[in-house]
Amino acid sequence: MSLRHAILVLLQDQEASGYDLAREFANSIGLVWNATHQQIYLELGKLNDQRMVNFRHVPQEGKPDKKLYSITEEGRQELIRWLRKPAGPARIRDAFMVKVAGGELADTQTLINELELLAKQRRERLATFEALAKKLDEQGREQNLFSYLTVRRGILDQRAWLQWAEEVRQSLHTDLANASAT
Amino acid sequence: MSLRHAILVLLQDQEASGYDLAREFANSIGLVWNATHQQIYLELGKLNDQRMVNFRHVPQEGKPDKKLYSITEEGRQELIRWLRKPAGPARIRDAFMVKVAGGELADTQTLINELELLAKQRRERLATFEALAKKLDEQGREQNLFSYLTVRRGILDQRAWLQWAEEVRQSLHTDLANASAT
DNA sequence: GCTTCCATGTAATATGTTACATGATTAA
DNA sequence: TTAATCATGTAACATATTACATGGAAGC
Incomplete structure (x- = not known):
């Protein structure tokens, strides 16, 4: 705990x-x-x-x-x-990812909408974190090393997610186009 | 649930x-x-x-x-x-990150050791996911679209974490060097 | 001889969520 | 007038963890 x-x-x-x-x-x-x-x-x-x-x-x-x-x-x-003491393994419960894994049964458009919503939230977070990182950097990283590293983690995480989202967006749109062409 | x-x-x-x-x-x-x-x-x-x-x-x-x-x-x-139904927000419990945030009170060497251990696990996972992605790709992405996208998420996530870990590693080593120079 | 893998489960406890409850202030 | 922000909490319920329990087979 x-x-x-x-x-x-x-x-x-x-x-x-x-x-x-x-x-x-x-x-x-x-x-x-x-x-x-x-x-x-x-x-x-x-x-x-x-x-x-x-x-x-x-x-x-x-x-x-x-x-x-x-x-x-x-x-x-x-x-x-x-x-x-060694930290326990990270635990995650990411319902959206479970949906993606079960995507065959899902409605593609619903997935796209959710993806866009989440992407918007991630972009906002990214902006917040980037501003914070800049501020900490100006104050001197060493003084705030651990806060700085924590924020960096946030930034890299958001970027990776957004990059993935872009791949998904393209795949799903292709998927939609194929479906409507049938 | x-x-x-x-x-x-x-x-x-x-x-x-x-x-x-x-x-x-x-x-x-x-x-x-x-x-x-x-x-x-x-x-x-x-x-x-x-x-x-x-x-x-x-x-x-x-x-x-x-x-x-x-x-x-x-x-x-x-x-x-x-x-x-819209998926709830993702929940995470990442004890190691809490440790990093509280790093000022932590022993730097202990943090480094844990970081290396986690990095090793992440590298193994990355290799597994990359192999899986390659296999799915060869079988045709469209046939396994959702599995493929799930695996891609895994790959991008591991890479982002490892990139962050590299930053942390360097900072902590600098930190150690400064401490021993005192 | 020790550990790991296979395979299933129960019981006790700890954690976490949802719903409920209150009430003034401020902004749209 | 509707909603959001500030601020604290309780109660009921759902979910998750830890510990316990069993037992053969295979590998070191």
């Missing part, structure tokens, strides 16, 4: 609310580990019970109060312990 | 035992969806209850008997229904 470790990694940089973390899981870090707010609030509760994080209440005007969590020394120790 | 759909996709090609499926999940299809044998046997049980698959006993000599499952017409219908 390493949702807790992903959270601890994020809290290492700065204190954050559950809501903040959920946003980060939906964006940057979400590329490598994802979690919904429900999971995050639950895990923050457990981490707090085990004194790996603590929080302070921050009342706000016009907005609901929030709890800002910070990592504790125990949390940091736990993180270091975990970092020393 | 689409473990069932991943299984149905695999059974579309040919009948298979739970054990066969587990192997496929560990290899080819495992790149996009993974599952352990426990999950698979459970799901096959449920699919059988719902008449989406059926099986025949195959006694073997020197080896335990096996159950060969096939997809039924109901199973095929369920698969078609699912293929029409």
Whole structure:
């Protein structure tokens, strides 16, 4: 289980609310580990019970109060312990790819539409990551080495996916043309 | 939930035992969806209850008997229904990437070792996929279009990862050199 | 003698998802 | 007025992991 470790990694940089973390899981870090707010609030509760994080209440005007969590020394120790152990294999659940594999039974046009939608999302992500990489690079890579490498992974991943999507797009269009010619 | 759909996709090609499926999940299809044998046997049980698959006993000599499952017409219908619905977003749990993101607290040498291990696995996979792609290509891409596209995804994914790994390797070695120079 | 492959499963536990619940503020 | 953003949570349910269990055959 390493949702807790992903959270601890994020809290290492700065204190954050559950809501903040959920946003980060939906964006940057979400590329490598994802979690919904429900999971995050639950895990923050457990981490707090085990004194790996603590929080302070921050009342706000016009907005609901929030709890800002910070990592504790125990949390940091736990993180270091975990970092020393070999990481388990990456797990993925990519439903779209399962659809492609089962493409014979699928409607080609439906597949193309989904592909375009996903490609759009990937292009947006790519732009975000590229901007971030540029910023980190200007600030000096060495200072942000691990953030930089993480973002680079995001960039290379999006590019590879988009390149593949282009191949698929062409194949599916050819497929459509053949089908209508029949 | 689409473990069932991943299984149905695999059974579309040919009948298979739970054990066969587990192997496929560990290899080819495992790149996009993974599952352990426990999950698979459970799901096959449920699919059988719902008449989406059926099986025949195959006694073997020197080896335990096996159950060969096939997809039924109901199973095929369920698969078609699912293929029409938009796929959920891909979910990933990549512990190694979480480690990289938290790299400041990690031991650089440990990271390098893990990186090399993962790179080795990726290179092996790449070779497997490239061989498969070549074979499919020779048989005629159009005949195996969806298998071909799935394999291409595998290839591009491995290459992108390995390219990234090379960047990381160089950065980490520089990092080590700087640390020892201090 | 030890490990790996074949082949199937159950049980206990841990994780993750979906649905439900609240409520003010701001922008379209 | 409809939706989105901010912010937190609980409960029910579904899915996934880990540990346990069995046992012959083949290879080192």
